[in-house]
Amino acid sequence: xxxxxxxxxxxxxxxxxxxxxxxxxxxxxxxxxxxxxxxxxxxxxxxxxxxxxxxxxxxxxxxxxxxxxxxxxxxxxxxxxxxxxxxxxxxxxxxxxxxxxxxxxxxxxxxxxxxxxxxxxxxxxxxxxxxxxxxxxxxxxxxxxxxxxxxxxxxxxxxxxxxxxxxxxxxxxxxxxxxxxxxxxxxxxxxxxxxxxxxxxxxxxxxxxxxxxxxxxxxxxxxxxxxxxxxxxxxxxxxxxxxxxxxxxxxxxxxxxxxxxxxxxxxxxxxxxxxxxxxxxxxxxxxxxxxxxxxxxxxxxxxxxxxxxxxxxxxxxxxxxxxxxxxxxxxxxxxxxxxxxxx
Amino acid sequence: xxxxxxxxxxxxxxxxxxxxxxxxxxxxxxxxxxxxxxxxxxxxxxxxxxxxxxxxxxxxxxxxxxxxxxxxxxxxxxxxxxxxxxxxxxxxxxxxxxxxxxxxxxxxxxxxxxxxxxxxxxxxxxxxxxxxxxxxxxxxxxxxxxxxxxxxxxxxxxxxxxxxxxxxxxxxxxxxxxxxxxxxxxxxxxxxxxxxxxxxxxxxxxxxxxxxxxxxxxxxxxxxxxxxxxxxxxxxxxxxxxxxxxxxxxxxxxxxxxxxxxxxxxxxxxxxxxxxxxxx
Numbered sequence: 365x366x367x368x369x370x371x372x373x374x375x376x377x378x379x380x381x382x383x384x385x386x387x388x389x390x391x392x393x394x395x396x397x398x399x400x401x402x403x404x405x406x407x408x409x410x411x412x413x414x415x416x417x418x419x420x421x422x423x424x425x426x427x428x429x430x431x432x433x434x435x436x437x438x439x440x441x442x443x444x445x446x447x448x449x450x451x452x453x454x455x456x457x458x459x460x461x462x463x464x465x466x467x468x469x470x471x472x473x474x475x476x477x478x479x480x481x482x483x484x485x486x487x488x489x490x491x492x493x494x495x496x497x498x499x500x501x502x503x504x505x506x507x508x509x510x511x512x513x514x515x516x517x518x519x520x521x522x523x524x525x526x527x528x529x530x531x532x533x534x535x536x537x538x539x540x541x542x543x544x545x546x547x548x549x550x551x552x553x554x555x556x557x558x559x560x561x562x563x564x565x566x567x568x569x570x571x572x573x574x575x576x577x578x579x580x581x582x583x584x585x586x587x588x589x590x591x592x593x594x595x596x597x598x599x600x601x602x603x604x605x606x607x608x609x610x611x612x613x614x615x616x617x618x619x620x621x622x623x624x625x626x627x628x629x630x631x632x633x634x635x636x637x638x639x640x641x642x643x644x645x646x647x648x649x650x651x652x653x654x655x656x657x658x659x660x661x662x663x664x665x666x667x668x669x670x671x672x673x674x675x676x677x678x679x680x681x682x683x684x685x686x687x688x689x690x691x692x693x694x695x696x697x698x699x700x701x702x703x704x705x706x707x
Numbered sequence: 708x709x710x711x712x713x714x715x716x717x718x719x720x721x722x723x724x725x726x727x728x729x730x731x732x733x734x735x736x737x738x739x740x741x742x743x744x745x746x747x748x749x750x751x752x753x754x755x756x757x758x759x760x761x762x763x764x765x766x767x768x769x770x771x772x773x774x775x776x777x778x779x780x781x782x783x784x785x786x787x788x789x790x791x792x793x794x795x796x797x798x799x800x801x802x803x804x805x806x807x808x809x810x811x812x813x814x815x816x817x818x819x820x821x822x823x824x825x826x827x828x829x830x831x832x833x834x835x836x837x838x839x840x841x842x843x844x845x846x847x848x849x850x851x852x853x854x855x856x857x858x859x860x861x862x863x864x865x866x867x868x869x870x871x872x873x874x875x876x877x878x879x880x881x882x883x884x885x886x887x888x889x890x891x892x893x894x895x896x897x898x899x900x901x902x903x904x905x906x907x908x909x910x911x912x913x914x915x916x917x918x919x920x921x922x923x924x925x926x927x928x929x930x931x932x933x934x935x936x937x938x939x940x941x942x943x944x945x946x947x948x949x950x951x952x953x954x955x956x957x958x959x960x961x962x963x964x965x966x967x968x969x970x971x972x973x974x975x976x977x978x979x980x981x982x983x984x985x986x987x
């Protein structure tokens with residue numbers, strides 16, 4: 365604290381700053397609005413901070429503009445059919461996104477099916493059940509799971525998880541549930557199921573962190589009331605869950621957003637073939653992984669433009685998904701200050 | 708003592724079972740973490756030696772190392788910090804100090820949503836805006852892509868940390884006659900400095916593991932970096948390229964490079980944990 369305040373002292377004389385603020389004079393009407401105190405230093409400081417905030421806004425606008433302008437070629441040529449065509453053929457210059465949309469949705473759904481119950485369990489355990497001395501270190505460990513980079517999950521997925529699934533999980537699934545179209549076809553260990561499981565591991569720490577915030581934001585009076593009425597511990601937890609329901613929904617949607625945009629790990633284990641097959645054992649392809657794989661190979665303009673359009677779709681979808689999720693989480697956590705920064 | 712009715716016993720049993728199940732969920736997650744970390748440690752240590760850390764990549768069968776990738780990652784991180792941390796902190800300060808209005812509300816919302824935008828999209832954006840204009844891949848473009856990912860993380864933690872500074876401190880400084888900007892720069896920010904630094908460190912840990920936005924901005928290289936206008940190697944892209952290659956030797960090198968990367972990321976996380984524990 366001391367070191368910093370000393371540094372500031374040097375330029376504290378307002379006279380020294382004022383000459384540099386000459387260019388602000390034409391905006392003196394503005395100045396009053398920007399800085400009600402009428403202090404020149406305040407005006408400059410506020411203007412600089414404002415510029416940074418404006419920069420964030422401009423980045424988002426520039427992102428939309430750049431993605432849209434670089435995909436106009438493909439939007440013009442394929443129109444709405446881009447979303448409904450399953451043909452992706454760089455040789456014939458025919459591009460459609462359906463196979464990637466299917467792969468993205470399917471792998472994200474598998475991920476949520478696994479990670480939502482798991483994350484709810486973790487969050488309930490940490491907030492409602494575990495004693496403090498246990499909850500703190502375990503919270504840290506779960507957070508570490510979120511700190512592992514995507515490419516590392518991918519490496520582990522290729523060399524550990526995929527062989528494990530091929531030998532120990534997929535054969536029994538095929539034997540017992542082979543009559544379902546979900547579990548048919550050759551068993552390779554690389555495919556939709558492996559991609560979904562890796563995604564599940566990756567979004568679990570994110571969903572559980574937000575659910576934890578949501579559950580801690582539920583007022584204690586709810587718990588006390590339920591316990592006073594003779595509810596068991598689990599029944600009390602159910603009351604808390606109902607109270608936090610919108611926030612929990614937000615957490616799940618936030619996890620969905622992450623799963624949709626996750627790139628490296630999925631690319632490494634999902635098999636990367638633009639096919640639509642009901643079987644979980646078959647290779648698939650997601651929006652993010654086709655961009656990662658083919659972007660540097662795309663030589664034709666229309667090819668590159670189609671890939672950028674996939675990026676635009678990804679941007680718009682994750683933007684909406686995240687916006688909805690934030691609003692839902694905020695509805696529950698606004699009661700307590702300082703939460704919502706977990707992710 | 709009153710004997711419990713049957714429904715009561717079932718209710719208690721259900722409660723016990725559910726408690727066990729939630730504990731099991733936690734156990735599974737922690738177990739997966741430990742399994743992943745132990746695989747990285749075991750497979751990584753096998754291929755790790757001093758030469759590996761300083762050498763450049765070589766063809767299969769000739770060894771080679773990740774020296775240039777380590778330097779490249781450091782350069783990229785430095786670049787992204789120089790751009791991303793000041794902008795992130797300034798945005799956070801704006802949101803906390805002048806954050807009442809409509810504009811600030813919009814920016815806060817965008818910052819939150821930006822953290823959820825897939826990093827590969829950031830890569831496509833930087834490719835369109837920087838790489839296409841310069842006509843070649845470069846370390847500069849990679850640094851910018853990483854900075855764009857950093858800004859929202861730093862901005863959000865800065866805002867939260869400044870919010871935690873007690874109001875009395877601000878009032879005291881204002882009562883002494885200090886103008887608003889001096890209060891912020893000289894009192895509020897120093898008081899929140901350790902929290903802001905924590906946020907910056909977490910952002911560094913996060914982007915040091917990013918691969919997707921580097922694939923077509925920094926691209927990769929087999930040599931030590933000489934200037935910022937050339938493609939540059941990075942640990943993560945190297946790990947990716949080696950992992951999807953067909954050679955066992957390169958697979959082993961990918962594990963060793965992962966061990967190096969994870970050591971960096973885990974030490975930042977543990978350090979942050981240690982620092983915040985003393986503070987709050």
